[in-house]
Amino acid sequence: MNPSLHFLQLARYNIWATRRLLDAVAAVSEADYRKDCGLFFKSIHGTLNHLLVGEHMLWYPRFSKGVSPKVELNAEVEPDRARLAQALSDGAANWLPLIESWPAERFDGALNYTNMRGQTMSLPFAPTLAHVFNHGTHHRGQITAALTALGHASPELDLVYLLQEESKA
Numbered sequence: 060m061n062p063s064l065h066f067l068q069l070a071r072y073n074i075w076a077t078r079r080l081l082d083a084v085a086a087v088s089e090a091d092y093r094k095d096c097g098l099f100f101k102s103i104h105g106t107l108n109h110l111l112v113g114e115h116m117l118w119y120p121r122f123s124k125g126v127s128p129k130v131e132l133n134a135e136v137e138p139d140r141a142r143l144a145q146a147l148s149d150g151a152a153n154w155l156p157l158i159e160s161w162p163a164e165r166f167d168g169a170l171n172y173t174n175m176r177g178q179t180m181s182l183p184f185a186p187t188l189a190h191v192f193n194h195g196t197h198h199r200g201q202i203t204a205a206l207t208a209l210g211h212a213s214p215e216l217d218l219v220y221l222l223q224e225e226s227k228a
Contacts, residue, residue: 062166062185063158069192070154075221077151079214080199081144087211092140096205100133103205106198107143108135115150118191121172123157132175 084092084103093104100106112130120126130136137143166185174180196216203213 061163063161063163066158066166066185066188066192067155069189070151070158071225072218072221073154073192073195074148074151075224076199076216077147077195079216080202081148083206083212083214084140084202085144087206087209089140091209091211094209096208098201098205100198103202104140104143105133105135106202106205107140107147108137109133110195110198111136111143111146111150114191114195115146115153117175119150119153119157121170122188122191125172127173127175129175 084107087103091103093102095101096103098106100109109132112132112134116128116130116136120128137146166188168184169181170184170187171179171181199216203216206213
């Protein structure tokens with residue numbers, strides 16, 4: 060398996076699933092959007108902020124620049140829901156050109172960074188990148204469960220649906 064092609068597929072899935080989720084969330088009332096639904100980051104809004112922090116403010120700089128900004132995992136970095144949605148959509152799109160820029164051997168290397176506690180870390184590159192995309196899938200799943208519990212339509216986000224769309228194109 061070509062790791063570059065595999066991770067480009069995951070990046071395309073991340074874009075597709077993020078946009079589908081954000082379209083569904085756009086139809087939710089402000090009260091339901093900010094309601095504590097019992098999620099780890101409480102609300103849909105809190106969970107979307109966490110996705111922005113984790114995926115785009117922590118992991119993306121670690122992979123793209125080798126730096127680890129200091130930001131709390133539960134920080135509300137964007138209180139405005141429209142700007143938050145745009146930042147998530149834009150951030151998801153940033154992974155494609157980054158992954159395209161890496162030579163194949165990069166996936167066999169290590170990712171060196173400093174964690175949130177200031178400790179130097181060295182983890183296998185490809186599995187750590189897989190974690191980023193898996194993390195997004197996990198929290199999108201929490202949000203779809205919250206949407207369903209609140210009585211809202213929930214989008215189908217299974218990877219197989221993107222694969223079917225891509226095979227038709």
